[in-house]
Amino acid sequence: MADTLSEQEALERAFRMLARRPHGEREIHRKLKEKGASEAGIARVLERLRERGYVDDAAFARGWAKGRAGGRLWGDRRIAAGLREKGIPAEIIRTTLSEIREEMDEGEALRRCLERKLRGRDPAALELREKRRLAQSLAGRGFPLDLIVRELNADAGRKV
Numbered sequence: 001m002a003d004t005l006s007e008q009e010a011l012e013r014a015f016r017m018l019a020r021r022p023h024g025e026r027e028i029h030r031k032l033k034e035k036g037a038s039e040a041g042i043a044r045v046l047e048r049l050r051e052r053g054y055v056d057d058a059a060f061a062r063g064w065a066k067g068r069a070g071g072r073l074w075g076d077r078r079i080a081a082g083l084r085e086k087g088i089p090a091e092i093i094r095t096t097l098s099e100i101r102e103e104m105d106e107g108e109a110l111r112r113c114l115e116r117k118l119r120g121r122d123p124a125a126l127e128l129r130e131k132r133r134l135a136q137s138l139a140g141r142g143f144p145l146d147l148i149v150r151e152l153n154a155d156a157g158r159k160v
Contacts, residue, residue, distance in 0.1 A: 004036035010045045013037075018049075022060045025050075026087020061088045061096040069100045073113040076106055078142025110143050110151050123152055 005013070010032050017023055017031060025046055032042045049055040061083055068074040068082065076097050083093045114123070117134060126134070131152060138148045 005032065005038075005041070007037075007041040007044055010035075010037040010041050011048065014045050014049060015054075018054055022063060023055070024057050024060045024086045024088055025055055028055065030087075057088055058092050058095070060086075061092050062099060065096045065100050066103075069109060070104055073109045073116070073141065075109065075138075075142030075144065075147075076101070077144065078140075081142070106143065107147060107151070110138065110147055113138060113141065113143075114151060 013032060013035060014028050017028060023031075028046065028049070029042055032045065033039075037045070046055065064086070065079045065083065068079050074082075079100075080093050080097065083096065084090075088096075114134075117137065123131070135145070135148050135152065139145055
């Protein structure tokens, strides 16, 4: 594809994207490239956005991860995978996960998720098939299997 987007148009498009929601640098780069902006133009646009504080991968990662950890009750694996998809560097992902888990650790997120899914039912009363489905669902949310099994067994004597 020929470069069809001028630097000014690319900057305006980036501002419109950021007005809707925060984006990481890689996301902006990818979307501008898809619209036909040149590599040099994208680099200058990203530099201007960084200078003005409109783009900050670490702040973006913290906000995005915090919403998934506390609101959607995702585990660390799923959060990390989502951040990787958005082009966030591994070091920022590690730092972000440790920061958000200071507020609510992964075990607490798993317990809250279990409460939502069980709606007051006793985990000990679940049939094996139901426990397997529940474990698969929780694993899909990014929780480690050993933590899931430990929580399901710990809950065997109490209602969630």
